[in-house]
Amino acid sequence: MPRELAQELLARAGSAWNVYGPTETTIWSTLERVRTAERTISLGRPIANTQVYVLDLNREPVPVGIPGELYIGGMGLARGYRGAPQLTAERFVSSPFRAGERLYRTGDQVKWLPDGRLEYIGRIDYQVKLRGFRIELGEIEAVLADDPTVKQAVVIVREDAPGDKRLVAYVVAREGRRCDPQALRRALRDMVPDYMVPAAIVPLNEFPLTSNGKVDRGALPAPVAEPVHDSAQPIEPRNRVELQLVAIWEQVLGITPIGVRDNFFALGGYSLLALRMFSAIEQTFSIRLPMAVLFQAPTIEQLADVLAGEGCTVRWRSLVAIQPEGKNPPFFAVPGVGGNVLVFARLAKLLGDAQPFYGLQARGLDGKEKPFMRVEEMAAHYIEEIRSIQPHGPYLIGGTCTGGLAAYEIAQQLMAQGEQVILAVMESWHPRSYLTHWSRPPYLLWPILFVWMKITTYLRLMRRLPIQEWPSFWRGKLKRIWNLMHHTEAAEHQDEFLYKDQVTYATFHAVARYDLKPFRGQVLNVIASKHPLTNSSDDTRLVFGESAMGMSRTIYLPAEDSGRLFVAPHVQELAHHLKTFWQEAWATLRNKPDDQGKGPSSRAA
Missing domain, CATH: 3.40.50.1820 (Alpha/Beta hydrolase fold, catalytic domain)
Structure with missing residues (x-):
């Protein structure tokens, strides 16, 4: 319940209650009497004959203050979805705490407060992990919707190129107004962390809808991003090196056209894209550059000067x-x-x-x-x-x-x-x-440990796949390990991750003994x-x-x-x-x- 609504209700009614529950648990599962709008309105505590659990991905209880998914059990649970046995099996699961009973997976992310109440955080469905950060898509949508030009906003993660996941926002303007993607992006940067700013903001006249009237996120069009040029018009490449670099940047960043004086970071570049860019540069020019070069040469013009320097080498x-x-x-x-x-x-x-x-x-x-x-x-x-x-x-x-x-x-x-x-x-x-890193094996055993960690990770991933896909899965993963360990071109510069893992291992070893x-x-x-x-x-x-x-x-x-x-x-x-x-x-x-x-x-x- 928003605080503004709670404030209005308290001013008009003798008492106000926040009652929560999905239809699958026959409407109500928790409640709290709202006595003040000065603090966050929680979901409260479970009603009679209802049990609630906050669990992690392994369906283990999480400590107080740690977010998890809300599971509900008790006498109010529905039998399932009529005519949808697969969906029923997915959402109604066996209780790990009470034999023979079931729990409903709400898809809501909550956390326990120290006093035993539940605080609502958001939908699990709309929470994504991108470049190491957990992102609430609804939070970005709410900030965009606060702009006076925006009537409605939707944010999704797109993967138009394999392995290149990006945030993309779609906005519908208010009547008589126009949405400026660059102005919206600047406003977002003042309100949310950089990693939550979409790579593209796409204005639409209206959103595609499903048969039941909800936004059809899968039907939203791919963006055609317009870069922010440091000059009035993008400066075209003037020699072979700049021409090749423009092609690499446009492929990696997914933006066209790019001028030779456009800044990599201003175009939405980040470390993973930099890694891909330098991989392409190495394959094209046979030169390996450290990513830190981007601070001295963040434009194509400057990067071309680096490549054209003495011996094309950077110490x-x-x-x-x-x-x-x-x-x-x-x-x-x-x-x-x-x-x-x-x-x-x-x-x-x-x-x-x-x-x-x-x-x-x-x-x-x-x-x-x-x-x-x-x-x-x-x-x-x-x-x-x-x-x-x-x-x-x-x-x-x-x-x-x-x-x-x-x-x-x-x-x-x-x-x-x-x-x-x-x-x-x-x-x-x-x-x-x-201290957990104190007893790790010596650094000399790193290659063996690296392979073991990779195989362990792959085993976890394999369990989520159908058995018939296991052989092809392992062929690809074992080939990748081989390429990484032998630094072949097929590794496509992913040996950078191996080096980073080595440094990470050594660093933890060092600080544990400091x-x-x-x-x-x-x-x-x-x-x-x-x-x-x-x-x-x-x-x-x-x-x-x-x-x-x-x-x-x-x-x-x-x-x-x-x-x-x-x-x-x-x-x-x-x-x-x-x-x-x-x-x-x-x-x-x-x-x-x-x-x-x-x-x-x-x-x-």
Whole structure:
């Protein structure tokens, strides 16, 4: 029940009740008396002779506060759907808790509140996972529908090219109004995270409907996306290299036409598309470029200059200049597990043109060097890269996820070398949170472990397929493993995933063994406050502020994990807190240059 409706009902009626239940459980299953519209209106508790369960994908109960699917049991269950035995078997399942009884799968996503009430989140049907993020399509639709030009909005995931899943929005304009896709996209970027902004927004006169009057999502047309050109008209390719790159970009991004000065990220590019683009470049030009090149050469014109450079080679290194210009001391940031610095692109832009920004990507991502197995070795290597840009401090150092521990050790080593450091740790955890990785097999056994993990994953996938499809399934998967392990062209650059898995394995091995000691400098500790926790005692993120012997501050941003800290709307707030903390820290260093670390001073925000 929306709060606005609850407020109106309370003003007009003696009492108001929120009653929930699908038809399959004979109308009502839970209820709650609405006493105030100041808080979220929950689904309440089950009525008499009704049992409700919040279960995960394996039909196991989930802890309080963790989303799951709502299952309903009890005397109100219908027998099934008349004349639809397959649908009945799919939605009415055997109860794992009461022998001989059944449960109805509602398709509704809910979570338990600490007081035993149920909170409604959304439909499972309209929740998708795209590029590692769980996305509520209804949330995007609601934001679009709030625009004064939009009468109705529908968002779906399309896969017009195999393996290329994208969000696409369809909108119908209000009478006498016109929907501008670019204006809607700009408005969305201010309201939802970047990963929830559709790749295309398609205006329609009306939506196709099914026989029962609902939107026929399967009949929505494929989009013809129009790119945002940095110039008034797209600049056509002027030589063979640019012509070939335009063809590659148009194929990968699914957009035409593309000008040689169009920005990859402005066209909707992201890391997976970058991976495919560089795969095509390698196959075409026989040159392997690191993805970090996109920060220095985000346009076809600039990328062509890189390819036409001396020997057409780019030296791989950990240091990546995300934003090299600016009058301020540079900020050096270590990404989380996997080491992809692309995550920092939006933050670097928001910190402003005066703030240089460098990423420190993990060694081993190129497949030519072995990843580090100790955090201390990582930090020493990163310090060499840092000093090539800034020989002496004070330094601005930061890191997120496992990169926060690497940044912490960088700061420790620089302080031991007599330098001053201002540290930012962003949604990172104490090494004891990684104890499960302590007992993993040695890194030398990685190839065997990699194959075993792949086969285990494939076995899970196989069980969902009909038996007659198993032989063809295994032929394709075993061929893929062979290509990955032997780095053949047939792997189509997917060995990048193998290298990333190697780095991930080594990184977890390293942080699990790291000995975290008190830090005598200034620390900003950023915590994603909506990160789900099964037990409050498992939260080790506060340790970084507690371990600081200089000025420290802990701030809480309402993000679900480290990745979401770096997308809208949280990244704007993160940039603000970083700039504010740096200003105060610089003032502290100027006023007391010799006192850093002589006494703790901490506060939370």
